[in-house]
Amino acid sequence: MHYAAAKGGMDHMTQSLARAWGKDNIQVNAVLPGLVHSEMMPCFGPNRIGPVVDYIVKKTPVQRFGMPDDFEGISILLASDASSFITGSIIVADGGMTVGGLNEARTPQRSTSNLSGEPE
Amino acid sequence: MNSKFDLTGKVAIITGGNGGLGLGIAKGLASVGAKVAVVGRNQDKINNAVEQLQAEGADALGIQCDVSQEDDVNRMVKETVARFGRIDILFNNAAISWGIPAETMTLEQWNNFIAINLTSCFLTSKACFPEMVKAGGGKIINVGSIITKLGFGKLVHYAAAKGGMDHMTQSLAQGWGKHNIQVNALLPGLVDTEMMPCEGPKKNKLVDYAVKRTPVGKFGRPSDFYGISILLASPASNFITGSIIVVDGGLSLSI
Numbered sequence: 455m456h457y458a459a460a461k462g463g464m465d466h467m468t469q470s471l472a473r474a475w476g477k478d479n480i481q482v483n484a485v486l487p488g489l490v491h492s493e494m495m496p497c498f499g500p501n502r503i504g505p506v507v508d509y510i511v512k513k514t515p516v517q518r519f520g521m522p523d524d525f526e527g528i529s530i531l532l533a534s535d536a537s538s539f540i541t542g543s544i545i546v547a548d549g550g551m552t553v554g555g556l557n558e559a560r561t562p563q564r565s566t567s568n569l570s571g572e573p574e
Numbered sequence: 575m576n577s578k579f580d581l582t583g584k585v586a587i588i589t590g591g592n593g594g595l596g597l598g599i600a601k602g603l604a605s606v607g608a609k610v611a612v613v614g615r616n617q618d619k620i621n622n623a624v625e626q627l628q629a630e631g632a633d634a635l636g637i638q639c640d641v642s643q644e645d646d647v648n649r650m651v652k653e654t655v656a657r658f659g660r661i662d663i664l665f666n667n668a669a670i671s672w673g674i675p676a677e678t679m680t681l682e683q684w685n686n687f688i689a690i691n692l693t694s695c696f697l698t699s700k701a702c703f704p705e706m707v708k709a710g711g712g713k714i715i716n717v718g719s720i721i722t723k724l725g726f727g728k729l730v731h732y733a734a735a736k737g738g739m740d741h742m743t744q745s746l747a748q749g750w751g752k753h754n755i756q757v758n759a760l761l762p763g764l765v766d767t768e769m770m771p772c773e774g775p776k777k778n779k780l781v782d783y784a785v786k787r788t789p790v791g792k793f794g795r796p797s798d799f800y801g802i803s804i805l806l807a808s809p810a811s812n813f814i815t816g817s818i819i820v821v822d823g824g825l826s827l828s829i
Contacts, residue, residue, distance in 0.1 A: 472824045476789025488813075515751020520813045527578055527810025536801025539794045542824040546817045550751050553744040553816035 461486075465544050472542030481541035483532050488548020490520035515550030575606075578810035582607035585658040586807060587650065589641050589698060590668030592619040594767030595717065597626065598796020599665055599803045604632035606804050608663065611635045611654045633658075641668045641694035642686075644701075651701045661705035663807045666695040666739070667717040671769055673728030684731055691735035695742060699757075703750070711754030715806045716743050718761045718818070720826040736761075740818050747816030756815035758806050763822020765794040789824030 465484055472482040489510045491497035497507045497519040511519055528547055531537050546552060586603050590596040591612030600610045604627055612623045612634060620636035627634035635657050639646040654661055669691045674683060699714055706712025719736045721729060740759055747757040764784045766772035772781045772793040785793055802821055805811050820826060 469827050473789050473827050476824055477791060479790075481790070515747050515815050516754075516756070516813060517752060524813035526576055527805050527808065528814065530576060530579075530810075531801050531805045534801065536804075539790060539792075539798035539823045540802065540819075540821050541789055542827045543820045543822075545814075545819050547814045548817075549813045550747045550756075550815035553748050554751070555748060 469542045484544045486546045488551035513554045584662040585609045586663035587611045588665040589613045592623040596667040602800030602803045609633040613637045642689035647697040660709045663713045664702045671732045676730045687731040692738045714757040716759040718759045723826040744816045759818045761820045763825040787828045
C-alpha cells in the first residue's frame, strides 16, 4: 500500500509538473515498469523469487520478465529531442503484464474465468 | 545510434500513409531503414507520398485501398508481400472525422464512421497476422486520439471508435503475445494535418485555444512522431505491449 501510494503520487506529480513547467521547455513523463530483474526483484539466480516470477511470466503476453536493457529504447526516447511533443505521459513498459489476464488467474475457482477461449 | 532502433530489412504498412500523420510516420520508419507501404484511398495523394518518400531515399510502395473493405485489405497484404516479401509492422492510422451531434446522426453515418475508424483495424490486423507469424513476430501500432481521455459531444462516433481501438489494443496484446506480436496505441493530440489544419487559410478555429492550453506551447507536427513511431516499430520496444501512449504535448492534462 505504501509503495503504491508513493508511486501513485509520482504519476500525478508527473502530470502536474508537466503542466506547470511546460512553458520552461521541460517535459516530464513517467515510465511504469512491470516485472524486471533487479536487486529489488531477482528473477533468476540464488535469490530468485520463484513462485512470483513464474506466475507473472506465465500471464505476461511477452512470456518473460524484463531486463534493464529493455528500457534503453524508451529511456533514449524520453531523454532526447525525439520526445519534445511528449509530456505528462505515463507509459507502461511491462511486457503486457497488466493486460495479461492476471485478474482472471487470481480467481481460479470460477470455471467461467477462462476468458481466453482456449483450453487450460 | 542504438542498434535496437534499426529497421533495416523490416517492412511496414501504414494505413492513411498517403498524407498527414501517416506520411510522417512512414518517413520516420524509412529514416531508420524500413521499407514502407503507404495505403490510402486517394491515388493522387498516394503518388505524391511515394514520391516524397523516394526523394528521401526510401523503398516505398503505394497501395490504393479502402481499409473498411475486407477484399481490399486482403489485396493490400498480398501486394505488400509480393513487393517486399514480408510484413513486420502495421500502423493502423487511417481515420475520418467530422462533427455531427449524436441526436442528428443517421445509422448509416454511424456505421460508416465505425467501419473506417475501427472495423478497419480488425481487418488489417487479422490480414497481417499470418505474415507476422511467418516473420517470427510483429508490431501493431494503433493510432488513436486523446479524445478517449476527454469528451466531445459532436464527436461521439469518433470517440466510440477510438475507445474501441484502445481496448482492442490491450486485448490483441494479450492474445497475440505468444506469437511475439506487440500491440500498442498512440494517442495524438493537436497535430497539423489535413484533418486538423493548424496554420494557413484553413486553420481550425480550435487551434489558438488548444495551443494556449498545451503545456509545450505548440501544436504537433507529423515529424514529432518519428521518435515514438520508431520506438514502437523496433526491437527497442520488445518489452512494451498493451500500452496506450499519449503524445499530445500535455494537452489532455490541461483542458
